[in-house]
Amino acid sequence: xxxVSQHPSWVICKSGTSVKIECRSLDFQATTMFWxxxxxxxxxxxxxxxxEGSKATYEQGVEKDKFLINHASLTLSTLTVTSxxxxxxxxYICSARTHGSPTYGYTFxxxxxxxxx
Amino acid sequence: xxxxxxxxQSLIVQKGGISIINCAYENTAFDYFPWYQQFPGxxxxxxxxxxxxxxxxxxGRFTISFNKSAKxxxxxxxxxxxxDSATYFCxxxxxxxxxxxxxxGTRLTIxx
Numbered sequence: 116x117x118x119v120s121q122h123p124s125w126v127i128c129k130s131g132t133s134v135k136i137e138c139r140s141l142d143f144q145a146t147t148m149f150w151x152x153x154x155x156x157x158x159x160x161x162x163x164x165x166x167e168g169s170k171a172t173y174e175q176g177v178e179k180d181k182f183l184i185n186h187a188s189l190t191l192s193t194l195t196v197t198s199x200x201x202x203x204x205x206x207y208i209c210s211a212r213t214h215g216s217p218t219y220g221y222t223f224x225x226x227x228x229x230x231x232x
Numbered sequence: 233x234x235x236x237x238x239x240x241q242s243l244i245v246q247k248g249g250i251s252i253i254n255c256a257y258e259n260t261a262f263d264y265f266p267w268y269q270q271f272p273g274x275x276x277x278x279x280x281x282x283x284x285x286x287x288x289x290x291x292g293r294f295t296i297s298f299n300k301s302a303k304x305x306x307x308x309x310x311x312x313x314x315x316d317s318a319t320y321f322c323x324x325x326x327x328x329x330x331x332x333x334x335x336x337g338t339r340l341t342i343x344x
Binding site: 149164170210228 | 334
């Protein structure tokens with residue numbers, strides 16, 4: 116089945132630094148990738164949608180200059196949290212969609228726990 | 233109208249019992265309804281999904297019941313096991329719209 120690999124699984128960084136999270140589709144071409152943020156005991160909050168080769172579409176309230184998304188190929192999307200602060204600490208999850216799949220093909224990565232100290 | 237409302241927020245079931253989680257939606261354009269299972273510290277994994285042209289779908293111990301007129305769908309877990317203890321999310325989407333709309337989640341605990 117479709118597999119999405121997300122790295123790192125956890126990261127601790129100092130306040131003011133930037134962190135990059137990678138999301139790769141291993142055995143399929145992901146025409147669309149999604150980035151979510153999840154707070155403890157809460158649902159997934161969609162941050163942005165990215166189509167390969169296009170600029171990401173950010174949800175209302177998400178700072179595009181803080182959360183940089185790149186989807187340069189059909190198998191790789193990255194989320195960079197710039198100038199991270201403690202309030203950016205969260206669980207970030209990517210998802211990739213297989214275009215044309217009869218079941219729409221949303222596959223999720225294993226998530227990245229970001230802690231900003 | 234884009235919301236999917238999920239209940240209950242938490243659920244405790246004895247081993248061997250039936251776990252039932254309900255979701256309701258407003259947007260009649262939704263045409264794909266998946267359920268996801270999430271363990272702590274992991275991403276969601278697709279459990280089972282249904283299209284609105286069928287009223288029920290069963291895969292092993294997991295069954296989705298779909299009521300189009302009531303705009304409701306539910307997940308039934310038969311013979312619930314401790315390994316089923318996880319958070320479950322219902323979701324909905326519209327073909328072409330790309331985005332999944334998630335429910336609030338249900339934390340399921342199966343007592344041995």
